[in-house]
Amino acid sequence: MLYFIGLGLGDERDVSVRGLEVIKRCERVYLEAYTSVLMGSADPSRLEEFYGRKVIVADREMVESESDAILAGAQEVDVAFLVVGDPYGATTHSDLALRAAELNIPTKTIHNASIMNAVGACGLQLYNFGQTISLVFFTDSWRPDSFYPKVQENAQIGLHTLCLLDIKVKEPTLESLARGKKVYEPPRYMTVNQAVEQLLEVEENRQEKAYTADTIAVGVARLGSDTQLMRAGTLAQLRDVDFGAPLHSLVLVGSRLHLLEADALRQIAVDREALDVVLARDYGITH
């Protein structure tokens, strides 16, 4: 059996009791380490100690090109594939599941919290979110704005947009790729500030007002950990707020904001008076 096991959002103790029981009895344990990271346990040895099992860190290369090694013998023995958050959060690992099916390996999923549902902690109702988008790091030559129409679609209905922010873990340097021997860049995690910069650059270019510097948004950092931080303000304000260590996410607040949601945002406002001005002017909400 191949088990996809969600680890949740904080540290090693956010795994479920059921998940931990399964991990402890699996013959091999892999940790997916390229689409997210467990904030409190960047070091796999901490997981190993907690599980009492060896943990094999699976980077993108391994999962994409050596999936048969991961799946070896899983018709007979139990193998765990650990995913930070929920296995069906942002990335679904459907290639691995599909390959398992081809090899007649049964699979089972043990769910956990992911940013996709835990973001409700900021006080915005999950009911009022539209489609989720991803923001990737801009480079000098690649500044994709394919997310923009999706934000626009959400905004036209008045829905909130959850923006998942890029992480780059174990990316080979361009120079090393040219030389044929891979050397890896240090890991990078997009901050709320960088996300805001990129969003505003794209709006500046397109001028279609899917959002503006005055759009209210919520910066979310280290959700589900003890140092969780959430701040609401305009994009212009959030550009300069220091959210500290990764992981960060951002929510663009839609115009169909309810009074109760607005109350929650006021509790975490960067500047409550300034927020009230924008709430009254652009969202029709007065206190």
Add this chain to the structure above:
Amino acid sequence: MLYFIGLGLGDERDVSVRGLEVIKRCERVYLEAYTSVLMGSADPSRLEEFYGRKVIVADREMVESESDAILAGAQEVDVAFLVVGDPYGATTHSDLALRAAELNIPTKTIHNASIMNAVGACGLQLYNFGQTISLVFFTDSWRPDSFYPKVQENAQIGLHTLCLLDIKVKEPTLESLARGKKVYEPPRYMTVNQAVEQLLEVEENRQEKAYTADTIAVGVARLGSDTQLMRAGTLAQLRDVDFGAPLHSLVLVGSRLHLLEADALRQIAVDREALDVVLARDYGITH
């Protein structure tokens, strides 16, 4: 401290290790038992045995009218408020959180899986979901269709719609309310079949084609439990599929369906050939 603790979707072992540690040391433990139920553990005594703590079942009346009893002394002692799924899933218990804030009681949330993210297990990408809707039981005199414009908004963009289905637990009978002494109805859980009936009745009345009997949908039952069942087909097909015991949910599939998502639906098709016909004709997807 007041802890909001998500129990996840299956049974008592889906709580996180962190959540279990907190529950075991709390002075009082409440179980929110009116917006969802833990499928494998309908009997609170099973939770009590697992936690080694007394569990107080909190129905809607208690949470709404006796919140100060729940919060009593929580400035000094730890109190746990257990919620099936994630505390910020469908219902946010913001009244309780607000009351705690007024009483200077610090709160903390321990997240878990909810239907809002675990529904990705059906093979549809969470990225492609629009706003979530709730379907309530129709009565002879109350057949609300306020969900309809929301489905329509999602459908116009081509997004999927997660439909959460009503549960009625500990509802007083109308007769007993009239007499002034409450007697409760037996619990009721909306089935996929009932949801489809109601959806089609509303479409029949409105004729605006937010969806039709030919719209592809996924019926989801007991997600996250060992008896989890997911079936994809047209609404007309799903009307007659027996999904067994509660809880059920339903996903209306949007036209922006990806090939990979369609592949996943084919794996769980009620009738694969019939599904392929509709995929080709209405969703532009051929295999």
